[in-house]
Amino acid sequence: MKAMEEKILSDGKILPGQILKVGGFLNQQTDIKFMVEAAKEVARLYEGTKITKVLTIEASGISFSTLVAEQLGVDLVVIKKHASANISGDVYTAEIYSYTHKNSYVATVSKDYINEGDKILFCDDFLACGNAIKGVQKILTTAGAELVGCAIAIEKGFQHGGDTLRSEGIRVESLAIVESMTDDAIVFRK
Amino acid sequence: MKAMEEKILSDGKILPGQILKVGGFLNQQTDIKFMVEAAKEVARLYEGTKITKVLTIEASGISFSTLVAEQLGVDLVVIKKHASANISGDVYTAEIYSYTHKNSYVATVSKDYINEGDKILFCDDFLACGNAIKGVQKILTTAGAELVGCAIAIEKGFQHGGDTLRSEGIRVESLAIVESMTDDAIVFRK
Numbered sequence: 001m002k003a004m005e006e007k008i009l010s011d012g013k014i015l016p017g018q019i020l021k022v023g024g025f026l027n028q029q030t031d032i033k034f035m036v037e038a039a040k041e042v043a044r045l046y047e048g049t050k051i052t053k054v055l056t057i058e059a060s061g062i063s064f065s066t067l068v069a070e071q072l073g074v075d076l077v078v079i080k081k082h083a084s085a086n087i088s089g090d091v092y093t094a095e096i097y098s099y100t101h102k103n104s105y106v107a108t109v110s111k112d113y114i115n116e117g118d119k120i121l122f123c124d125d126f127l128a129c130g131n132a133i134k135g136v137q138k139i140l141t142t143a144g145a146e147l148v149g150c151a152i153a154i155e156k157g158f159q160h161g162g163d164t165l166r167s168e169g170i171r172v173e174s175l176a177i178v179e180s181m182t183d184d185a186i187v188f189r190k
Numbered sequence: 191m192k193a194m195e196e197k198i199l200s201d202g203k204i205l206p207g208q209i210l211k212v213g214g215f216l217n218q219q220t221d222i223k224f225m226v227e228a229a230k231e232v233a234r235l236y237e238g239t240k241i242t243k244v245l246t247i248e249a250s251g252i253s254f255s256t257l258v259a260e261q262l263g264v265d266l267v268v269i270k271k272h273a274s275a276n277i278s279g280d281v282y283t284a285e286i287y288s289y290t291h292k293n294s295y296v297a298t299v300s301k302d303y304i305n306e307g308d309k310i311l312f313c314d315d316f317l318a319c320g321n322a323i324k325g326v327q328k329i330l331t332t333a334g335a336e337l338v339g340c341a342i343a344i345e346k347g348f349q350h351g352g353d354t355l356r357s358e359g360i361r362v363e364s365l366a367i368v369e370s371m372t373d374d375a376i377v378f379r380k
Contacts, residue, residue, distance in 0.1 A: 023300065023303075024302065024303070027268065028267065028268055028270065028299070028300060028303060029265055029266070029267050029268075029300075029302075029303040030256065030259070030265060030266040030267075030268070031265055032256070032259045032260050032263075032264070032265055032266060033263070036260065058248070058249040059248040059249035059252065059268070059270075060268075062249065062252040062253055062256070063252055063253075063255075063256040063266055063268070065253075066220065066222070066252070066253040066256040066257065067256060067260070069220070069222045070222050070226065070257070070260075073222075073223070074222070075219055075220060075221055075222055076219070076220040076222060076253055077218065077219050077220075078217065078218055078219075078220070078249070078253070080218065080249075109218070110213065110218060110219075112214060112219075113213075113214070113218060113219040
């Protein structure tokens with residue numbers, strides 16, 4: 001999506017440690033009008049796939065995922081990063097290592113919200129190493145649900161998580177793929 | 191909003207400790223079509239107030255807040271509960287005690303996202319003791335921004351946070367106010 005690449009170039013900043021700071025439009029502050037257009041592009045890419053639910057892991061991808069779910073006309077399910085007083089009864093869990101935060105967490109979601117036969121679109125703001133998606137896939141397999149594909153706002157191509165997932169047959173649609181970053185330049189994958 | 195009361199009665203469950211479980215439509219799973227209608231009601235209530243941004247604290251109110259921001263045609267800002275590698279530079283902070291989780295956290299938001307003169311609508315899924323809103327108010331005062339009001343999906347009237355805020359002159363619009371809960375019944379405020 002050309003508009004996403006242009007937005008990253010106009011609004012993004014590169015921080016030390018190959019952190020791409022796009023908090024001004026993607027998550028900490030969400031440019032709703034722009035992200036609605038991004039969500040429409042996701043809905044176009046997945047047209048005809050009969051998705052029943054959009055799934056994300058809290059928290060930074062929730063606003064984007066909400067807009068995608070709205071465009072697809074389905075409900076959103078948010079996997080929590082920690083057990084909570086608000087999650088009761090049976091849950092699905094998967095341990096996931098976070099590259100950004102350099103630690104592991106136990107992704108947790110109530111069994112009430114993922115049903116056998118659900119056709120799931122996993123949606124997130126970033127894809128780096130792909131660990132979150134592997135955890136999600138484990139949960140969906142246990143639940144008897146299908147991962148139709150992934151919709152990512154920005155993929156960090158140089159961390160190769162997306163490449164690995166695609167080589168395993170998982171559909172990954174990223175609105176922009178950053179091939180490389182230096183301290184003052186961003187190169188996108190063609 | 192009559193529809194919110196009806197939704198709570200049809201889909202909600204009461205857990206021990208006066209926890210109202212509405213995760214099936216409000217947050218962990220968001221019923222997007224229903225919550226769009228709730229967001230439209232918020233936009234109607236705040237019509238003419240010239241809000242410049244919707245603000246929430248991660249994570250469970252983000253999907254509702256996203257839909258409210260979309261209806262109002264403004265951007266969403268999400269205050270984080272913890273410092274993060276993705277927040278750089280100057281930040282506003284406020285210590286907030288969470289009734290649900292029985293601990294305190296340091297609400298943190300980049301100074302880039304709240305500007306002097308901003309007219310802010312604070313939006314969240316729940317209002318209990320009102321501690322989060324007091325922390326937000328502190329941040330907004332420091333930033334020179336104005337809290338136009340609050341839009342809450344479900345207010346726990348029996349914890350009186352909303353009453354206190356209203357007595358201090360803060361506009362609080364809640365789509366449903368739970369006056370009391372027993373193990374098997376919910377009474378709404380008239």
